[in-house]
Amino acid sequence: MAIESKSTKFDVITALPQALTYMLDTPNIEKPTFGLLLNGREFVFIKLIKQQQPKYARSYALSIEKEHELQQVLSLLKCFSELIVSATDY
Numbered sequence: 001m002a003i004e005s006k007s008t009k010f011d012v013i014t015a016l017p018q019a020l021t022y023m024l025d026t027p028n029i030e031k032p033t034f035g036l037l038l039n040g041r042e043f044v045f046i047k048l049i050k051q052q053q054p055k056y057a058r059s060y061a062l063s064i065e066k067e068h069e070l071q072q073v074l075s076l077l078k079c080f081s082e083l084i085v086s087a088t089d090y
Contacts, residue, residue, distance in 0.1 A: 012042040012061050020056060023048045034080065041065065043073045 006015045015037040023033040023046075035046040042061040049055050062069040 006037075006039045008040040010039055012037050012039040012044050015039070016044075016046070016058070019046060020048065023056075024050070024054060026050075036077075036080075045076060 006012065019035045019037055023035050026033050029050040033048045033050070035048070037044040037046065037058075042063050044061050045059040047057050062073050064070050064073070
């Protein structure tokens, strides 16, 4: 998982090229790589599938200022943490 953060004065998507660069450098090409872009106010989740021609997808910008979106962000972060823990347990 890659995490890229920018200041709140920048649009959260400005972190996308840098995060994708980090994600493309991961050695595992069989499994997708996940990323998180944030600027302190908004969150964007990204997924990269490395193939002959890599493809990525991203969520829309989730805002901490909207309660239901904050719950989505926290739920996704919890899922990621569980995946990381289970991957390191074996």
